[in-house]
Every structure is written in C-alpha cells, then in structure tokens.
Amino acid sequence: xxxxxxxxxxxxxxxxxxxxxxxxxxxxxxxxxxxxxxxxxxxxxxxxxxxxxxxxxxxxxxxxxxxxxxxxxxxxxxxxxxxxxxxxxxxxxxxxxxxxxxxxxxxxxxxxxxxxxxxxxxxxxxxxxxxxxxxxxxxxxxxxxxxxxxxxxxxxxxxxxxxxxxxxxxxxxxxxxxxxxxxxxxxxxxxxxxxxxxxxxxxxxxxxxxxxxxxxxxxxxxxxxxxxxxxxxxxxxxxxxxxxxxxxxxxxxxxxxxxxxxxxxxxxxxxxxxxxxxxxxxxxxxxxxxxxxxxxxxxxxxxxxxxxxxx
Numbered sequence: 001x002x003x004x005x006x007x008x009x010x011x012x013x014x015x016x017x018x019x020x021x022x023x024x025x026x027x028x029x030x031x032x033x034x035x036x037x038x039x040x041x042x043x044x045x046x047x048x049x050x051x052x053x054x055x056x057x058x059x060x061x062x063x064x065x066x067x068x069x070x071x072x073x074x075x076x077x078x079x080x081x082x083x084x085x086x087x088x089x090x091x092x093x094x095x096x097x098x099x100x101x102x103x104x105x106x107x108x109x110x111x112x113x114x115x116x117x118x119x120x121x122x123x124x125x126x127x128x129x130x131x132x133x134x135x136x137x138x139x140x141x142x143x144x145x146x147x148x149x150x151x152x153x154x155x156x157x158x159x160x161x162x163x164x165x166x167x168x169x170x171x172x173x174x175x176x177x178x179x180x181x182x183x184x185x186x187x188x189x190x191x192x193x194x195x196x197x198x199x200x201x202x203x204x205x206x207x208x209x210x211x212x213x214x215x216x217x218x219x220x221x222x223x224x225x226x227x228x229x230x231x232x233x234x235x236x237x238x239x240x241x242x243x244x245x246x247x248x249x250x251x252x253x254x255x256x257x258x259x260x261x262x263x264x265x266x267x268x269x270x271x272x273x274x275x276x277x278x279x280x281x282x283x284x285x286x287x288x289x290x291x292x293x294x295x296x297x298x299x300x301x302x303x304x305x306x307x308x309x310x311x
Contacts, residue, residue: 002089004036004105004161007082009075010053011043013096017052020096021064027102034090034109038064041082044072050306057308068306076178077302079158083167085309092161093180099199100159107194108161117166117189121159124195152181153193160184160191176294176301232281239277243270 006024010017021038028036042050053066067081079093090112094100104121111119158180162170169187170180184191 001035002033003087004034004090004092004109005086005088006036006038006092006094007041007079007086008038008094008096009041009043009078009082010045010049010096011072011075011078012045012047012049014045014048014052016096016098017049017056020098020102021056021060023098023102024105025060025063027105031106031109036063037088039082039086040064040066040096041078042066042068043075043078044069053308061308065308066306067304067309070303070305073302076180079180080171080178081302081304084171085307086167089164090161091164091167092159094159100157101196101199104159104194104196105161111192111194112161112163114192115190116192117163118184118191119161120153120191120193121157122153122193122195123155123157123198152185156181156193163189165189176299177291178301232284235277235281239274 008020017040024036024038028034040053040056042053050066050068053064053068056064057066067085069078069081082093083091090109092105092108094102100121108119108121166187166189169189170183173183173187
C-alpha cells in the first residue's frame with residue numbers, strides 16, 4: 001500500500017494537535033488505497049504543543065510522529081524539516097489550525113491520479129481577514145510575479161499534495177533564507193488548483209502579524225528577484241541624467257539673467273535628496289550582501305532536539 005505523509009508545522013498550537021489528527025483520521029477511514037502518517041514539526045513552541053505531540057504519538061505511534069526543534073527557526077525551516085524527514089509516496093503540506101480542510105485530500109489524490117505532480121488548494125475569498133491585509137496580499141502577488149517572472153497564483157496556499165519527485169526536487173534547493181511558495185514555482189512540475197472557501201481557525205490566534213507578513217513578502221522578493229539590484233543601476237543613471245540637465249538649465253539661466261546667485265536652498269535640497277537616495281541604494285545592496293553572508297556561513301536550516309522518528 002502506498003503511503004501519504006502529512007507535514008504539519010506547529011508553533012504554539014497545543015489546542016489544534018488532537019483536533020487535526022482526528023479530522024485527518026476521519027478522512028482516511030474512507031481512503032483504502034493509501035496509508036497515512038502525520039508528521040508534526042514543533043517549531044520551538046512555548047506552550048504545551050510538545051507535550052500534546054508526545055501524547056498523540058503515544059496513542060497512535062503508527063500514524064503520528066513528530067520532530068521538535070531546539071528553538072524557533074520559523075515556518076520555512078519547519079517546512080523544510082518535515083519534507084526532508086518524509087518518505088511517503090505522496091506528501092501533503094498543511095497548517096495545524098484546520099484552516100486547510102483535510103476533506104480536500106481525496107480530491108487531491110484524484111488530481112495526482114490524473115497525472116499532475118502537485119495539487120494545491122486556492123482560497124477564493126478572504127472572509128474574516130482585514131481588508132488592508134487582503135489588499136496588500138493582492139498587491140504582493142502582482143508585484144512578485146512581475147519582478148521575478150514566476151507565476152504565483154493569487155490565493156494559492158501552502159496546502160498542497162506533491163509527488164515524491166517534486167519533494168525531492170525542492171529539497172535540492174539548500175538556501176537558508178527559504179520562500180517555499182517561490183521554490184514550488186521555481187522547480188516547475190504541473191500543478192492543479194482546487195478552490196475552497198476561507199475557513200476560520202479552530203482555536204488560538206494567527207501567528208502572522210501584518211509586519212510579519214511584510215517581512216515574509218520582502219524575503220520572497222529578495223530570494224527570487226534581482227530586479228531591485230538592476231533598479232539601483234537605472235535609478236543612479238536617472239539621477240545622473242537629471243543632475244546633468246539641471247546643470248545645463250542653471251548655466252543657461254545664469255547667462256540670460258546674470259547677477260550674483262547664491263543658491264543655498266537648492267544646494268541643501270540636492271544634498272538631502274542625494275543623501276537619501278544613496279542611503280536607500282546602499283540599503284538595497286546591503287540586503288543582498290547580507291543574504292550572501294548568511295548563505296556562505298552554511299548554518300543548518302534547523303536543529304532537531306527531540307523526535308519520535310526511528311533512527
């Protein structure tokens with residue numbers, strides 16, 4: 001019998017561990033062609049998540065395993081850890097809060113059977129989400145697709161079922177600053193999208209603040225877009241051209257009007273403007289250099305402290 005691994009990153013999700021297991025188990029009671037295993041990844045939770053994971057594994061050692069980190073490494077590190085520890089013929093990536101309905105799994109299996117390498121879930125609405133966040137989300141997808149040449153589907157979530165071949169391809173990308181949606185797009189493979197309505201969390205609060213999402217978006221840009229670096233060149237050229245034109249205009253004006261010209265205000269404005277531009281450009285280049293610095297240190301993406309997996 002073929003096996004499906006379900007990778008579930010967890011950060012302070014003590015109230016969701018058991019409900020998620022029960023919901024997934026209920027779905028697989030109707031699936032006879034595949035066995036399953038939920039692989040929880042505890043990303044340095046500060047609540048009783050690890051305790052709940054030990055309990056659920058003790059009760060269901062064949063269908064519930066867990067990995068626990070030494071500290072919080074972030075969701076991207078948890079995703080990578082879960083994928084790297086999986087060995088199923090198919091791998092599902094989903095959240096712990098049941099905002100990703102397990103009831104879609106049979107339809108995902110059907111899509112894989114149709115020849116697709118990946119079947120993803122796409123939200124068709126954002127009910128319950130602040131309008132500002134929804135607006136910025138739409139803007140993010142438009143900009144990153146334009147700047148990187150990738151095709152990230154609007155509303156496409158991390159909730160996906162992938163073939164072993166696609167998972168292995170994703171694991172070949174070893175960068176430390178990871179952006180899973182971008183990696184999924186970059187490796188290619190044919191994806192089928194299933195639409196679903198937005199679902200509220202069953203417990204707790206979202207771990208994603210507006211600033212956290214903004215940081216995640218910036219990380220995605222820098223990970224896959226070189227356009228900001230090219231923009232530095234164009235902006236520098238534009239400023240140089242503008243300064244040259246301004247110098248010509250000033251020279252012609254001086255010839256026509258004559259008289260003494262001090263121009264302190266103009267000088268101050270130009271100095272402040274150029275100073276701001278230069279600092280911004282240095283900041284953009286600095287971000288890319290920082291990523292290179294982090295990559296060259298070759299630090300591990302995660303550190304495992306405890307696991308129920310057999311060595």
